[in-house]
Amino acid sequence: MVWGGEKLASESRAKSPTIRDVAAVAGVSHQTVSRVINKSPNVKPALRAKVQAAIDQLGYVPNIAARRMGGNRSYLILAINDRARTLDNWGVGRGNDWVDQMLFGGMMECEKNGFRLIFDLVDTENPAAGKQLAGALSSLRPDGVILTPPHSENQDLADLLVANGTPFARIGSSNKKDGINILMDDMAAAQTATQCLLDLKHRKIAFISGSSDYLASTSRLEGYRNAMAKARAPIQSDWEQPGDFSFESGARAAETLFSSSDRPTAIIASNDEMAFAVLHQADKFGISVPDDLSVISFDDTPGVRFSVPPLTAIRQPIAAMARRAASELIDQKIDVNEGAEITLPFEFIIRRTTGPAPE
Amino acid sequence: MVWGGEKLASESRAKSPTIRDVAAVAGVSHQTVSRVINKSPNVKPALRAKVQAAIDQLGYVPNIAARRMGGNRSYLILAINDRARTLDNWGVGRGNDWVDQMLFGGMMECEKNGFRLIFDLVDTENPAAGKQLAGALSSLRPDGVILTPPHSENQDLADLLVANGTPFARIGSSNKKDGINILMDDMAAAQTATQCLLDLKHRKIAFISGSSDYLASTSRLEGYRNAMAKARAPIQSDWEQPGDFSFESGARAAETLFSSSDRPTAIIASNDEMAFAVLHQADKFGISVPDDLSVISFDDTPGVRFSVPPLTAIRQPIAAMARRAASELIDQKIDVNEGAEITLPFEFIIRRTTGPAPE
DNA sequence: AATGAAAATGTGACCGATCACAAATCACTG
DNA sequence: CAGTGATTTGTGATCGGTCACATTTTCATT
Numbered sequence: 001m002v003w004g005g006e007k008l009a010s011e012s013r014a015k016s017p018t019i020r021d022v023a024a025v026a027g028v029s030h031q032t033v034s035r036v037i038n039k040s041p042n043v044k045p046a047l048r049a050k051v052q053a054a055i056d057q058l059g060y061v062p063n064i065a066a067r068r069m070g071g072n073r074s075y076l077i078l079a080i081n082d083r084a085r086t087l088d089n090w091g092v093g094r095g096n097d098w099v100d101q102m103l104f105g106g107m108m109e110c111e112k113n114g115f116r117l118i119f120d121l122v123d124t125e126n127p128a129a130g131k132q133l134a135g136a137l138s139s140l141r142p143d144g145v146i147l148t149p150p151h152s153e154n155q156d157l158a159d160l161l162v163a164n165g166t167p168f169a170r171i172g173s174s175n176k177k178d179g180i181n182i183l184m185d186d187m188a189a190a191q192t193a194t195q196c197l198l199d200l201k202h203r204k205i206a207f208i209s210g211s212s213d214y215l216a217s218t219s220r221l222e223g224y225r226n227a228m229a230k231a232r233a234p235i236q237s238d239w240e241q242p243g244d245f246s247f248e249s250g251a252r253a254a255e256t257l258f259s260s261s262d263r264p265t266a267i268i269a270s271n272d273e274m275a276f277a278v279l280h281q282a283d284k285f286g287i288s289v290p291d292d293l294s295v296i297s298f299d300d301t302p303g304v305r306f307s308v309p310p311l312t313a314i315r316q317p318i319a320a321m322a323r324r325a326a327s328e329l330i331d332q333k334i335d336v337n338e339g340a341e342i343t344l345p346f347e348f349i350i351r352r353t354t355g356p357a358p359e
Numbered sequence: 360m361v362w363g364g365e366k367l368a369s370e371s372r373a374k375s376p377t378i379r380d381v382a383a384v385a386g387v388s389h390q391t392v393s394r395v396i397n398k399s400p401n402v403k404p405a406l407r408a409k410v411q412a413a414i415d416q417l418g419y420v421p422n423i424a425a426r427r428m429g430g431n432r433s434y435l436i437l438a439i440n441d442r443a444r445t446l447d448n449w450g451v452g453r454g455n456d457w458v459d460q461m462l463f464g465g466m467m468e469c470e471k472n473g474f475r476l477i478f479d480l481v482d483t484e485n486p487a488a489g490k491q492l493a494g495a496l497s498s499l500r501p502d503g504v505i506l507t508p509p510h511s512e513n514q515d516l517a518d519l520l521v522a523n524g525t526p527f528a529r530i531g532s533s534n535k536k537d538g539i540n541i542l543m544d545d546m547a548a549a550q551t552a553t554q555c556l557l558d559l560k561h562r563k564i565a566f567i568s569g570s571s572d573y574l575a576s577t578s579r580l581e582g583y584r585n586a587m588a589k590a591r592a593p594i595q596s597d598w599e600q601p602g603d604f605s606f607e608s609g610a611r612a613a614e615t616l617f618s619s620s621d622r623p624t625a626i627i628a629s630n631d632e633m634a635f636a637v638l639h640q641a642d643k644f645g646i647s648v649p650d651d652l653s654v655i656s657f658d659d660t661p662g663v664r665f666s667v668p669p670l671t672a673i674r675q676p677i678a679a680m681a682r683r684a685a686s687e688l689i690d691q692k693i694d695v696n697e698g699a700e701i702t703l704p705f706e707f708i709i710r711r712t713t714g715p716a717p718e
Numbered sequence: 719a720a721t722g723a724a725a726a727t728g729t730g731a732c733c734g735a736t737c738a739c740a741a742a743t744c745a746c747t748g
Numbered sequence: 749c750a751g752t753g754a755t756t757t758g759t760g761a762t763c764g765g766t767c768a769c770a771t772t773t774t775c776a777t778t
Contacts, residue, residue, distance in 0.1 A: 013431075013524040016497040018734055029758045034736065042756055059490075061497040063734060065433065068424035069763045070736030072372075083463075099459040104442075107480055116499070118477060121466055131418075138375040138420040140475070165372040308667050377764055388728045393766065401726055422764060428733045429766035 017058040026054035037062055064116065068141065075115045077326050078142040079106060080133065080151050083121040097302050098148055098318060105319030106146065109326040117326065118142070124150050130160055137164055144168060144329025146322065147179075153213060167336040169325035172316070173215045177339045180328045182321045186216045189314045189346045190223025193268050193296045196312075196348070198231045201357040202266040202294060206239040208253040208278070210270035220270050220298065239264055243274050250274025254281035265357050266294040272301045275311055279353070290355030300349060309352035317344050376417040385413035396421055423475065427500065434474045436685050437501040438465060439492065439510045442480040456661050457507055457677060464678030465505065468685040476685065477501070483509050489519055496523055503527060503688025505681065506538075512572060526695040528684035531675070532574050536698045539687045541680045545575045548673045548705045549582025552627050552655045555671075555707070557590045560716040561625040561653060565598040567612040567637070569629035579629050579657065598623055602633050609633025613640035624716050625653040631660045634670055638712070649714030659708060668711035676703050 019037075023030040028051060035043050036051040043051075054060075068074040079102055099119070106117045120136050122129050129151075136142075137160075145161055145168040147154070152170035161168040162178055174181030190207075197205050207224045210217035221240070228235050238260060241253035250269055254277055257264055269275035275297030279289060287293050289309060300315035321344055334340045378396075382389040387410060394402050395410040402410075413419075427433040438461055458478070465476045479495050481488050488510075495501075496519075504520055504527040506513070511529035520527040521537055533540030549566075556564050566583045569576035580599070587594050597619060600612035609628060613636055616623055628634035634656030638648060646652050648668060659674035680703055693699045 013500070014522065016500070019736095020734080030735085031737095031758060032756090035757090038736090044756070047757085059493065059497070061494045063500065064498045065424040065427035065500070066734035066763095067736075069428050069765090070734070071763090072736085074424065099462055103458055103478055104480065107478065116477060118475060119462055119466065121463065134418065135420045138418070139423045141372070141375070141422065141424070163373065302661065378766095379764080389765085390729080390767095391727060394727085397766090403726065406726085425733095425764035426766075428735085429764070430733090431766085 016063070017060045019060075019062070022051065022054045022058055022060050025058060026051045062114075073143050074141045076140050076142040077106065077110055077115055077117050077144045077146065077329055078136060078140060079117055079119050079146040079148065079322070080122050080157070081119055081148050082150055083123045101318035102146075102148065102322040105322035106326045109323045109330070113330050115143070115326070115330055122151060124154070129154070130156055133157055133160055134164075137161075137166060142166065143332075144326075146171060146325045146329070147173075149173065149214065149216075153215070162337065167329055167332065167334075169329055171318075171321050171325055174341050175339070176341065179336055179339060180325065180334050181339065181341045182325050182328075183341060183343050184216075184316050184321070184346045185343050186219035186346075187223035187226070189298070189348070190220040190268070191227040192223075192346075192348055193298075193314055194224050194227035195231075196350075196354065197266045197268070197294055197296065198227065198233060200266075200294065200354065203233050203357070204236075204239070204262065204264040205233065205266045205268065206241065206257050206264035208241045208243045208250060208267065208269045208274050210274075211244045212242075217270060224268060236262065243270060245271050245273060247273050247277045250277030251281055254278045258282070258285045258287065265292070266296075266354075268296045268298075270298050272297045272299045272311065272313065275313075275353075276307060279307060279311075290353050292358055294355055294357075295353040300347075307353075312351045312354040313349050315347040315349055317346060320344050375422070376419045378419070378421065381410065381413045381417055381419050384417060385410045421473075432502050433500045435499050435501040436465065436469055436474055436476050436503045436505060436688055437495060437499060438476055438478050438505040438507065438681070439481050439516070440478055440507050441509055442482045460677040461505075461507065461681040464681035465685045468682045468689070472689050474502070474685070474689055481510060483513070488513070489515055492516055492519060493523075496520075496525060501525065502691075503685075505530060505684045505688070506532075508532065508573065508575075512574070521696065526688055526691065526693075528688055530677075530680050530684055533700050534698070535700065538695055538698060539684065539693050540698065540700045541684050541687075542700060542702050543575075543675050543680070543705045544702050545578035545705075546582035546585070548657070548707070549579040549627070550586040551582075551705075551707050552657075552673055553583050553586035554590075555709075555713065556625045556627070556653055556655065557586065557592060559625075559653065559713065562592050562716070563595075563598070563621065563623040564592065564625045564627065565600065565616050565623035567600045567602045567609060567626065567628045567633050569602055569604045569633075571601075576629060583627060595621065602629060604630050604632060606632050606636045609636030610640055613637045617641070617644045617646065624651070625655075625713075627655045627657075629657050631656045631658045631670065631672065634672070634712075635666060638666060638670075649712050651717055653714055653716075654712040659706075666712075671710045671713040672708050674706040674708055676705060679703055 019030045019033045022033045028047060033051055036048050064075050081099055110117045122132055145166055147157060147168060147170045149172045151157055152173035158179055169180040169182055171182050174183055194205060207221060209221045212218060241256060243249040243253050250273060258281060267278050269278055275295055278295050282289050282293055289295055297311045297313045300313040324342060328334055378389045378392050381392045387406060391406060392410055395407055423434050440458055469476045477499060481491055504525055506516060506527060506529045508531045510516055511532035517538055528539040528541055530541050533542055553564060566580060568580045571577060600615060602608040602612050609632060617640060626637050628637055634654055637654050641648050641652055648654055656670045656672045659672040683701060683703060687693055
């Protein structure tokens with residue numbers, strides 16, 4: 001038998017059952033099936049059971065594209081992440097855990113509600129960021145958008161979303177005017193960190209801040225100042241070192257602090273990268289951690305576990321924030337045009353860079 | 360003026376232009392617009408330009424759901440990742456960089472072709488994994504599926520995909536019978552690592568292998584053996600230590616090796632986690648790295664940069680693999696029923712855990 | 719100039735859900 | 749037990765693309 005030398009066109013995909021298949025099996029109209037799927041209250045229990053049985057029997061799962069076409073929901077949540085933050089260039093990971101934690105938290109919540117989470121990597125610097133977002137909105141018509149740092153600080157994107165009428169959530173920032181703003185209590189976190197050091201009898205506590213374009217940076221600095229003031233600990237202006245979240249800025253700050261005549265016995269760094277730099281410089285200056293110097297960092301990215309010694313850190317609850325963001329966008333209980341703030345608890349993880357003040 | 364106490368129903372979403380809007384502006388039929396979008400060759404340049412102008416003017420982007428409905432493509436690629444690998448529980452990142460590297464590599468390729476990459480986190484252990492995949496197929500009807508470890512070793516999932524007629528790619532594994540199998544040349548990589556140590560005059564080189572359920576594990580072991588045999592280096596059976604990719608197994612293996620009467624001067628660990636364990640144990644045994652002991656690891660996950668000293672490692676080109684997987688699934692040039700293997704180059708990154716053999 | 723095939727363009731049906739609305743059923747009242 | 753309104757079920761249009769096919773235009777060839 002000859003079928004011809006031509007390769008067969010790829011055999012067609014297995015046909016999934018449609019809502020009408022289910023309707024036929026259950027002996028009801030397609031609309032009734034739709035009602036069961038969407039948990040409409042006005043279906044008699046007996047019928048509902050019969051429909052559900054047909055659904056289970058056929059392994060029916062509604063087609064998300066068709067749902068989008070017919071209705072006004074897409075069952076999609078779009079998460080905007082920063083491309084640069086994810087990887088600095090082809091395949092060289094920076095160990096950023098935003099993406100996987102977002103994925104985990106956001107997806108769990110989406111899955112529970114029949115939604116899907118879709119990521120879009122956008123360059124902050126790219127002036128076409130707005131166009132990229134507009135394209136994604138037009139193509140996907142997501143029911144909600146999650147902005148992560150640094151995009152959560154970009155009001156242009158927020159304005160675009162407001163104009164488009166797409167609900168959105170910011171993570172780690174807030175303009176108090178629109179969107180659902182999911183925050184960690186950075187001020188309280190910094191206060192906690194500072195208090196921890198004060199309790200260990202430290203008095204000379206320095207603080208390396210992050211880029212001032214981030215709300216979190218200023219909140220953290222404020223928390224540090226508050227705790228110091230409350231404890232009547234001496235505040236010296238050169239113990240407040242400016243940083244920009246980079247290793248280099250952390251190293252510079254540490255060098256300045258260590259070269260000072262009145263050297264601090266503890267340093268709080270506004271992120272892990274700068275804390276690593278502090279450890280690095282301490283080693284260079286022959287300063288032993290935590291005996292001569294205590295260090296606390298913010299963020300608690302995965303690499304932290306491998307620092308020597310492992311860093312005591314404030315952990316940002318990224319997964320929980322993403323989960324909450326997805327949850328609120330799906331529920332649609334919050335009027336996005338008014339701006340709501342939701343604060344989630346942070347975690348304080350004591351590892352091995354903190355100890356009692358020397359001497 | 361009173362608008363009533365009732366909150367306004369959320370104002371409707373901004374309407375995106377449709378293909379017919381573009382057609383009206385360009386003065387052509389909707390089908391011609393479709394042809395331009397899909398780069399059909401049979402459109403006269405003049406018309407094409409006119410249509411393109413209308414598209415640009417309106418900022419038209421085709422709706423992905425409608426494309427799926429009308430045609431037989433969905434413009435979606437589904438990536439299946441392991442849930443456990445991503446995070447071990449709520450919010451505690453393990454520093455796995457599969458997800459972000461996959462996202463980066465896969466998404467760049469998808470974006471270029473008007474596709475979207477969607478992730479699904481599936482529990483390997485969960486017996487409902489198949490059902491979850493079937494549901495995702497039915498709901499999304501992706502044009503292709505990418506399986507990452509450990510799912511790439513799961514033939515049940517592959518069988519399901521074959522039965523469903525959905526093209527798929529495996530990353531880091533191959534059964535040589537179906538799917539597009541994207542591999543790193545693990546054997547050559549292990550050979551390279553071993554050769555590097557041999558070139559440094561090491562002779563007593565130990566190898567800690569990974570779980571034998573992974574193809575990569577056996578390939579790596581084989582590469583080590585080949586290199587050793589070729590160099591006529593002595594092979595001692597207790598220098599081949601079994602591991603399972605966990606820190607604990609690495610620590611056990613290292614302890615055994617260090618306690619041996621004939622202690623090796625170099626160790627190759629099949630992944631970073633076990634290499635960390637080796638460094639940890641070396642410290643405990645008072646063995647200095649790289650002076651007394653050289654260590655090479657596989658994978659080069661982000662945390663590696665923070666080990667002390669930074670690990671010399673073989674890097675898995677995850678982003679490039681994901682990119683290639685997406686590219687092949689989009690192109691549909693490969694007959695998935697026959698099984699193709701694509702090997703991508705690895706990178707060997709020399710850091711500070713490798714040095715000349717002692718004495 | 720006539721012819722016919724190939725290239726370019728247009729027309730209307732269709733995918734699989736939801737929506738708006740119509741019809742049937744039910745429950746309660748007088 | 750008819751009459752009313754609320755609940756339950758059904759019908760057909762619709763979303764925005766692509767597909768199959770019909771039609772028109774182009775152009776080489778006779």
